[in-house]
Amino acid sequence: MVIFSPKTWAVLSVVAPIALALPSSTAAAVDCNSTALMEAADAYVAAQTAGTLDTLQNLFAGNWTYQENNKQIDVKKGVISKALKIDHRRTNVDKISCATYTEIIITDSANPYVIGTQIHHNAADTKIILIDSIASTTNSWIFDAKKTLQHVLEEKWDPIPEGKRDSRAVIQAAGDAYLSMWNNATAADAVPWGTPCTRLEGSAYTGKGKPDDSCKPGIPSNHSQAGNTHRRYVVDEAMGSVSIFCVWEHMMMAADSHEFRLENGKLRYVHTMTVCGGQPCKL
Ligand SMILES: *[C@@H]1O[C@H](CO)[C@@H](O)[C@H](O)[C@H]1NC(C)=O
Ligand SMILES: *[C@@H]1O[C@H](CO)[C@@H](O)[C@H](O)[C@H]1NC(C)=O
Ligand SMILES: *[C@@H]1O[C@H](CO)[C@@H](O)[C@H](O)[C@H]1NC(C)=O
Ligand SMILES: *[C@@H]1O[C@H](CO)[C@@H](O)[C@H](O)[C@H]1NC(C)=O
Secondary structure, three states: OOOOOHHHHHHHHHHOOOOOOOOOOOOOOOOOOHHHHHHHHHHHHHHHHHOOOHHHHHHEEEEEEEEEOOEEOOHHHOHHHOOOOOOEEEEEEEOOOOEEEEEEEEOOOOOOEEEEEEEEEOOOOOOEEEEEEEEEOOOOOOOOHHHHHHHHHHOOOOOOOOOOOOOHHHHHHHHHHHHHHHHOOOHHHHOOEEEEEEEEEOOEEOOOOOOOOOOOOOOOOOOOOOOEEEEEEEEEOOOOEEEEEEEEOOOOOEEEEEEEEEEOOEEEEEEEEEEOOOOOOOO
16 A cells, blocks of 8 residues: 655645535435435446436436546536446435445456445435445456456345344444544454455455455555545445445555445455556556
């Protein structure tokens, strides 16, 4: 990992200011309509398949934002405006913060992508206010869509039975501790490491299908001055999961997606996508 000196860091901060849309954190008084949230996620997948926004048009709030790889851009220039053949899709639903997280994989060798998309909605009417995507492709960190698909299909993301679910606070704290390890020596101890646990970092997999698989190999502890900032969350208690998007400050200020799944209070799966501003990601 690149360790910026405080001086370099100050310069980078000036050169690359980041103004990301962060969804409002006002919790809804009642749970959001999860059917409507899932319908919007389906419409998003249909839009990405077609390369047009037609299926989403009626679902947008008057003012909505499109953000891709941590930048607000014209949606017509975004990956969503490119028709892609989707090989895999999974959506997690956050009824409390009125949002979904969708993971999609496109192995087409002419246009390979692994994309994570958070869709944030108005609590009042479930209209879409923010589409926030991390779109990894060639040159992204350890990118190989075919390998990623192969490993994703080996995993089991069944809903966790009621009564065995962790609270959203516990799930989110696990993800936050993991992201904080890079610049906080005590955070690594706060991660509820599970056994087995497998980490899918781009296309690199720590799992060997063994009961003692561990997510710890290669994990740092306070190696950097910089934190992972501008975090955006989607928590699904039924899935035991949290999606966190952030600025990965340790590697080229990359746009990053980390998704975590807990089972019985312990970390079971980690998926990452990391995009380095159109350049090859390098440590
Ligand atoms: C939830 O959303 C679905 C799909 O839009 C709709 O058919 C249903 O009436 C909504 N339920 C409530 C309670 O508003
Ligand atoms: C629309 O949303 C953006 C991003 O949240 C905000 O910066 C802007 O002020 C909003 N515009 C209006 C007209 O509400
Ligand atoms: C990280 O390490 C630095 C230098 O090694 C130390 O000064 C700092 O207190 C540590 N911070 C945390 C939160 O562990
Ligand atoms: C470091 O992580 C621990 C455990 O998550 C947390 O309690 C503490 O506040 C963090 N320290 C800093 C400086 O962020």
